[in-house]
Amino acid sequence: MYEYFNGFVIREGNEGIPVDDVEALFEDAGWVRNTPLWQKEKFTLIFKNSSWAFTVWDQNKVIGMVRVISDQVMVANILDLVVLSEYQGKGLGTKLVELCVQKLPHGDWFAHTSSNNFDFYRKCGFDVKDLSQNGTCVYYGYKQARIDGHRK
Template sequence: MAIKQDITYKINNSVTATELISVFKSVGWKKNPENIVSAFKNSYYITAYVKRKLIGFARAISDRECYTSIFDVILVPEYQKKGVAKKMVLMIKERFKGTYFFLTYTEGNKEFYEKCGFKVNKRAMWIERQV
């Protein structure tokens, strides 16, 4: 099992659909391999590695001046609870410091984002993806 020092972080590095999908799959999320690399390339993203193995990521879309949204914060289960996801969210917060930050959280993860500094805003709204 890796210790914190074994984990390296990269920004907007080259990633393949296979490695991204494998991380999504490890937490039970299905994503489309045909557009996932493009979705990442159109975002600002942090990846976490142990040696050459991708163990997690977090991505954001920002206008770099006013507003930033955060999506797809994921760690493979065996590397969870080591502070890795929080570190990536804090890196995004630092990169886009001075903007508003928005996100939606999945069941059971509200407290994680509270620990990253987020507060619930009862006036936020969204439209679910139509397929």
């Protein structure tokens, strides 16, 4: 699946994602630094072991990504949602979360994150259960199922 959004291409899938681009996203976010050559394979394996993944492309460069671990029936966890600093504020992160939730709209979604991301997840429809420095943001699909008339 390809989708155009605000001049960028969003691609669903977990193959063909350049390792160097993923490492650059992680470095920009402050999650890794000076990855040893023998560990670079992890930037490919994380996608192969994910249930779903979306990447955002500006021409031939990955500028954002999210991956999901899920049973694909009832529950899903958002992992590694990241957009390069220079591209933030363009709605890309929100769009990635929206695409994730569309995969399992009546399921329960979790995103374990730091408190500086709580407002972002609230904007995406998640509840924040833990107001300490780190916590889990939760999107309850049963609420949407009620709205859609699939649940009492």
